[in-house]
Amino acid sequence: MFASKRNRFGLLSLVVSVVLVVTKFYAWALTHSQAALTDALESIINVFTSGFALYSIYLSGLPKDENHPYGHGKVEYLSVGFEGALILGAGVYIFSSAIQALLHPHTVQQLDWGVLLLGGTAVANLLTGFVLVRQGHKLHSPALVGDGQHLYLDAVSTLVSCAALGLVYFTGLVIFDTVAALILGVVIVVNGYRMLRRSVSGLMDESDVATVERVIAELQQHRQPPWIDVHNLRIVRYGANLHIDCHITIPYYFSLEEAHAEVSRIEELIRSRFDVEVEMFVHADPCTFSACPHCSMPDCPVRQHAFTRLVPWTLDNVVKNERHQLDEPTTA
Incomplete structure (x- = not known):
């Protein structure tokens, strides 16, 4: 179900991108504005990235197979990286073009129609971007979120272009058009870098601290006496x-059989707390007598030390590959 929804929203992004890029190039043809050209060039990227995002969403929804035992979900991070690389390249080109326009001023015309057309595309991008980001978070799709954030940026770029054309219209100073293109070039480069950074983080399995803390909180809240500690x-x-x-x-x-039952309880607990597919593997370690002071197992037949207190499970100790010990030394 999630895969089909992601596909539909990915297709929506592609269709909107195609329509808007045609509109923006028509606005540039009318105005000959450097800012409008900047906006149109960035929108070309929307078409390519929306198409690649749609394909990556389709791939990520495919079931596991022998060659991909963990599924195909990583391709969505590749989509974000592809989009970021294109945005970064476009930003560099736009910035250099704006420098040339600054050195060689140009005329701008038919500003009223240009502002009207660009303003309409900004509204369309804002609405589409809002839908994609919201649904991307809901469906846990990095590709949809990245595509929606790019449309947000595109809408902001368009609004800056409209403001620049408005200033040119009222003042007659074409410099506003070129300055707007320079600013947009810098913003686009920064956004492209951030998307590349997010893509690399996902592909390199950078720790998602919020998700780790959520799992730890669930284990802590539903902690059972046989679960002496959780680590690694x-x-x-x-x-x-x-x-x-x-x-x-x-x-x-x-x-x-008892060990297997406890492991299954943990796995079912965590799976029930997420609305996505969770593949969980729990390795069971046998306790040692040094664990007695922080083991609350009732009527333990082999206890060597009195129970002192539980060691709280936190981000600091659960992710480490070492068993937990109390701060104070234990006594016989």
Whole structure:
């Protein structure tokens, strides 16, 4: 269901991008404005990136196979990187073109029609961008979010172009048009870099701290006596889906069936808290007597030390690959 929704919104982005790029180039043909040309050139990128985002969303929705045991979700980060690279390149070109226009001033004409057409595309981009970002977060699709954020930027660029043309109309100073193009070039370059950075983070499995903290909070809230400690927690996002693994320390005298039951409880707990597919693997470690002071297992038949207190599970200790100990030394 999620895949089909992502496909529909990806198609919406592509259709809107094609219509708006034609409109913007028509506005540039009427006005010969450098700012309008800047806006139109950026919109060409919208068409390519929306098409690639649609394809990546389709791929990410494919089921796992022998060659892709974790699914195809990573391709959405590639889509964001592709979009960021194109935006960065366009920003550099736009900035250099604006420098040339500054050195060689040009005339601007039919400003009323130009502002009207560009203003209409700005409204369309804002509405489409809002829908894509909202649905992208809801459907956990980095490609949709990235595409929507790009449309936001495109709308802002268009509004700056409209403001510049308005100033030219009322003052007769063409310099406003060129200055607007320079500003837009810088903004576009910065945005392209940020998108590339986000893409690299996803492809390199950079830790999603918010998701890690959410999992830790769920484990802490529903903590059970046999779960003596949780450590080496790792979370990798594959598009919308999550792969989670961790180690759980449980009483060493548990049978294989009892250990399996506790592991299953943890896995079901976490899966039930996310509305995306969660693949979770829990490795069970046997406890040692040094864990007795922070083990609340009732009627433990092998306890060597009195229970002192539980060690709270936090981001600082759960992600480490080491078992938890109390700060104070234990006594026999």
